[in-house]
Amino acid sequence: MKKSVNQIVFAAGAMVIWEALALAKFWPPYLFPTPQGVAQSLYEGFKDHSLWIGIGVSLRRVVIGYVISVVLGILLGMVLASNKFLEDTLGRVILSLQSLPSACWVPLALLWFGLSETAIIFVTITGSLLAVTQSTKAGFDNVPRILSMAGRNLGAKGPQMFWHVLLPASLPYLLDGLRQGWAFAWRSLITGEMIYISLGLGQLLMTGRDLNDINLVVAVMALIALLGYIVDGIVFRKLDASIRHKWGMAAAVSS
Amino acid sequence: MTNYVMDLINRSMGGGRVLSENEEPPKPSRNGNKAVEFAEPGIHPAVRPARKESIALSGVFRSYANSRGSFTPALQNIDLEIEQGEFVCIVGPSGCGKSTLLHLLAGLDRPTTGEVTVDGSPVTGPGTDRILLFQELGLFPWLTVRQNVEFGLKMAGVSKLERRDRARVFLRMVHLSHFEDHYIHQLSGGMKQRVALARSLALGPKILLMDEPFAALDAQTRDMLHDELERIWKETSPTIVFVTHNVREAVRLGDRVLLMSFRPGRIKTQFQIDLRRPRHVEDSDVAYLSKEILGQLREEIDRSFNAEYSREEKR
Numbered sequence: 001m002k003k004s005v006n007q008i009v010f011a012a013g014a015m016v017i018w019e020a021l022a023l024a025k026f027w028p029p030y031l032f033p034t035p036q037g038v039a040q041s042l043y044e045g046f047k048d049h050s051l052w053i054g055i056g057v058s059l060r061r062v063v064i065g066y067v068i069s070v071v072l073g074i075l076l077g078m079v080l081a082s083n084k085f086l087e088d089t090l091g092r093v094i095l096s097l098q099s100l101p102s103a104c105w106v107p108l109a110l111l112w113f114g115l116s117e118t119a120i121i122f123v124t125i126t127g128s129l130l131a132v133t134q135s136t137k138a139g140f141d142n143v144p145r146i147l148s149m150a151g152r153n154l155g156a157k158g159p160q161m162f163w164h165v166l167l168p169a170s171l172p173y174l175l176d177g178l179r180q181g182w183a184f185a186w187r188s189l190i191t192g193e194m195i196y197i198s199l200g201l202g203q204l205l206m207t208g209r210d211l212n213d214i215n216l217v218v219a220v221m222a223l224i225a226l227l228g229y230i231v232d233g234i235v236f237r238k239l240d241a242s243i244r245h246k247w248g249m250a251a252a253v254s255s
Numbered sequence: 256m257t258n259y260v261m262d263l264i265n266r267s268m269g270g271g272r273v274l275s276e277n278e279e280p281p282k283p284s285r286n287g288n289k290a291v292e293f294a295e296p297g298i299h300p301a302v303r304p305a306r307k308e309s310i311a312l313s314g315v316f317r318s319y320a321n322s323r324g325s326f327t328p329a330l331q332n333i334d335l336e337i338e339q340g341e342f343v344c345i346v347g348p349s350g351c352g353k354s355t356l357l358h359l360l361a362g363l364d365r366p367t368t369g370e371v372t373v374d375g376s377p378v379t380g381p382g383t384d385r386i387l388l389f390q391e392l393g394l395f396p397w398l399t400v401r402q403n404v405e406f407g408l409k410m411a412g413v414s415k416l417e418r419r420d421r422a423r424v425f426l427r428m429v430h431l432s433h434f435e436d437h438y439i440h441q442l443s444g445g446m447k448q449r450v451a452l453a454r455s456l457a458l459g460p461k462i463l464l465m466d467e468p469f470a471a472l473d474a475q476t477r478d479m480l481h482d483e484l485e486r487i488w489k490e491t492s493p494t495i496v497f498v499t500h501n502v503r504e505a506v507r508l509g510d511r512v513l514l515m516s517f518r519p520g521r522i523k524t525q526f527q528i529d530l531r532r533p534r535h536v537e538d539s540d541v542a543y544l545s546k547e548i549l550g551q552l553r554e555e556i557d558r559s560f561n562a563e564y565s566r567e568e569k570r
Contacts, residue, residue, distance in 0.1 A: 149363055150393030154407035154458065155383040164410070168397040247396045248440025 030212055037215035038222070045219065050204065054220070055227065058189060058200040061117070065124030066185040070178065073129050077136025077177075078162075091137070094130055102127040102188035106195060120192035120200070127188025128181035135177020139170025172243055179236040186228045307374075309462060309494045310337040310360060315369035317355055318519075328519035329355045333369070335513070335522060337494060339461070344497045344509035346552060348559040352520025353498040354390075357464045360496060361387040373462065383407060386455040387464040390471075392447055394439045400450050401426065401435035407458040425453040428487060445476035452484070456491060465497045469504065478536060481507055485533060502545045502552060507536045514551055517559040524551055 015035060022034040029037075045051035080087050080094075105126040113119035143166055151165035167174075193202025201224055208216035243249070315333040318326040329352040337343050347353050358364035359371050362381040371378040373385060386407075394403050404422040413421070426432050429449035439447060448468060455463060469477045485508065488495060499505050505512045509528050516523040526548055530540050 144393075146389055146391045146393040147395065149387075150389060150395070151406075152381045153361055153363065153387050153393075154454070155381070155410040156406075157410075160410055164406070165395070168395070171397065243397070246398075246438050248438060 030214060033214045033218040038219045041213070041215040041219040042223070045204075045216070051220075051223065053199055054201040054204045055223070057198070058193065058202070059227070061120055061193075061200060062124060062185050062189045065121045065189065066128055066182060068121070069125050069128040069132050069181055069185060072125075073132025073177070073181065074136045074174075076129075076133045078140060080133065080137045081140035087137075094133060098130045098134065100126075102184075102191045105188075106191065109192070110195065115196040117198075119195065120189065120198060123192030123195075124185050124189040127191075128185035131184050132177050132181040135173050135180070136170070139173030139177070140166060142173060143169040172247065172249070175236070175239055175243060179232065179240070182231065182236065183228060186224070190224060307339045308336050309339040309341070309374060310496070311335070311370075311372045312356075312359070312366075313370050313372075315359065315366045315371060317352070317359065317364070317367050330359075330366075331519035331521050333520075333522060337496065339494055340492045342488060342495045342497065342508060342510045343513065344499060344505035344511070345513045345515060346499060346502050346505045346548065347515030347520065348517045348552065348556045349500070350559060351515040351517050351555065353515060354466050355520070356515075357387055357466050357496065357498055360462070360464050361385050363387065383411065383458045384460055385462040385464060386458055386460040388451050388455050388466060388468050390467040392451045394447060394450055394454070396439050398439075399435065400431060400437050400439070400442070403439065403450055404454045404457050406454060411458070421457055422453075425457045428456070428490075429453045429483065443476075444472050445480060448472065448476075448480060449483070452487070456487065456493075459491075460493055463493045463495045465495065467499055468497075470499070470501070477504070481536065482533070484508065502549045503536050503541060506530075506541045506544045506548065507534050507538075512548060514548060514555070517555045517562065523555070524548075 019035050022032060026032070042051070045054075076094075080091050102123050105123050109119040109122045109126075113122060147169050148161070148165055151161055156165055189200070190202040190205070192198075193200035194206050197203060201220055204220045205217055208214070208220060312333045312335045315330060316328065317330040318328040321327045333356065345353050345356065355364065359366055360373075360378065362378045362385065373382075378385075395406065398406065401419070401422045404425055405418040408418045408421060423432065423435070426435055429452055431446060431449055431453065434442065434446065439450070442450065451468070469480055472480065481504070484495075497505070497508060502512075506526075506528055512526040512528055513522050514524045514526070515521065526544070528544065530538070530544070534541055
C-alpha cells in the first residue's frame with residue numbers, strides 16, 4: 001500500500017518537474033519534449049492506428065524471435081552442459097559473442113537476408129539466444145547431483161529425466177535467463193526495426209527522428225519501455241513468485 | 256581369540272553374538288535369544304539360510320581414481336549375503352565405503368571387480384525393486400508432498416487416480432495425510448524424512464537401502480522414526496540395508512549388524528542381534544551389545560584418525 005503511494009507521489013513529482021523544465025524553456029522545443037506534446041503524440045498515434053500497428057507488428061516479431069531463442073537456447077545450453085569438449089570450445093565462443101551488441105549483427109543480417117522480416121528476427125534472436133543458452137547451461141550444471149540420482153533411483157529414464165527432473169530442477173536458473181532473454185530480445189528487436197520501413201515501433205522512432213518530432217520519439221520510447229515492463233510483470237514475475245513459493249526461497253521483491 | 260571372548264560374553268547375556276570375519280550368517284530369528292553355535296575362525300559351517308537369499312555380493316572391489324593418478328580402494332573383497340526380509344545394519348567409520356556399498360546395491364555405481372546380484376540376477380543399473388533413501392533425501396522441491404510420493408509411480412506409468420490412491424496409503428502410513436499439498440520446504444526434518452520413506456515405499460520395493468537416514472534428526476524424532484520404520488518393515492516386509500554411524504541405532508533396528516573397517520572398506524565383523532522386538536534404543540540389552548560393537552568401531556575410527564593425521568604430517 002505504502003509502496004503504491006510512494007510510486008504515485010514520485011510520478012506526480014516527476015511530471016511537475018518535467019512540466020516546469022519545459023515551461024522554463026532552457027532548451028528549444030524541438031530538443032525538449034513536453035508532457036502535453038508526448039500525450040498528444042500518443043493520442044494521435046493511437047487514433048490513426050500507427051501505434052497500434054507498431055505494437056502489433058513489433059510484438060509479433062519479438063514473440064517469434066524469442067520463442068526461437070528459447071527453444072534453440074535451451075537445446076544449446078543442454079548440449080554445452082552435457083559435453084565437456086563443446087563446453088571448452090563452443091562455450092567459449094558463445095561467451096565472447098555475448099559481448100557483441102545486437103547492432104553489430106545488423107550488417108551481417110542485411111547481407112544475409114536483405115531488407116526483410118527475417119533480418120529483423122535474426123537480429124532479435126542474436127540478442128536473446130545467448131542469454132538463454134548461458135542460463136540453461138548454468139541451470140543444468142547446477143542441478144544437485146542428489147536430485148538426478150534420486151530421479152534415476154525412482155525409475156526415471158531418458159526423456160523422463162529431462163522433463164521431470166533436470167528441467168524443473170534447473171528452472172530457477174533458467175527463469176533468470178528467460179527473463180533476461182526477453183529484455184534482450186525486446187532491445188535487439190528495436191535495433192533491428194530501425195533498419196528499414198518495417199512498420200514496427202523501432203521504425204516509428206526513426207520516423208520521429210526524420211520528422212524532427214521529439215515528442216513522438218519520447219512517446220514511442222515510453223511505449224517500448226512500458227510494453228517490456230508489462231510482459232515482465234505478467235509473465236515472469238508470476239513465474240518467479242510461483243517457483244520461489246514452491247522452493248521456499250526468499251520472497252522476490254514484489255511489484 | 257578376542258572374538259571368542261566376546262562371543263562368550265554376549266552369549267552369557269543372551270543377546271547377540273559375534274560372527275567371525277568370513278563366517279556365513281546363521282538364519283536370523285526375529286524373536287527369542289536362540290544361542291547359536293560358534294564356529295572357529297576359518298571354518299565355514301554349511302549354514303544355509305532358511306529364507307530365500309535376496310542380495311549377494313561376491314568378491315566385490317571398488318576403487319576410485321584419485322588426484323595423484325593412482326587408485327584409492329573404497330571397498331575390498333566384500334562377500335555378503337542378505338536374506339529376503341532381513342534387516343541388516345552397517346556401521347563403520349567415515350570413509351569406510353558404507354555409502355559406496357549402498358550405491359552398488361542400488362545400481363547407481365558399479366563394482367570395479369566382483370558381482371552384485373539381487374534374486375540371482377546381476378545388478379546392472381538402477382531398478383525400482385531396490386530403492387535408496389539418501390541421507391540428503393533428494394526430495395523434489397518443485398513438487399508437493401503427494402507429488403513426491405507419486406513420482407516413481409508416475410515414471411512407471413501408473414494412472415493418475417491409482418497414483419493418488421497409493422500415495423495416500425503411504426502418506427497415511429507415515430502419518431503425513433494432512434500435509435499432502437505442502438511443499439517440501441514447509442516441513443520439518445523428521446517430516447521430510449517420512450516423505451522420503453513414503454516415496455520409496457510407494458514403489459513397493461523388495462529392497463530398501465537407507466543411507467544414514469536419521470543422522471540429522473534430534474533424538475526424539477529419531478526414536479519415533481525407529482518405531483515407525485520397524486512397524487512398516489513388519490507390515491510390508493522388505494529387505495532393509497541400513498547404513499549408520501550410530502551403533503545403538505544399528506543394534507536397535509537390525510537383525511544383523513556388520514562392522515566395516517576403515518579404508519579400504521571390508522566387512523570386519525558381523526554381529527547377530529537376537530534381541531526380542533520391539534526394542535528400544537535405551538534398552539539395557541541394546542546398550543550392552545552396542546558397547547561391544549562400539550569397542551571395535553573405536554579401533555577403526557582411531558585408524559582413520561591416524562591415517563588423516565599422518566597425511567597431514569607429510570604435508
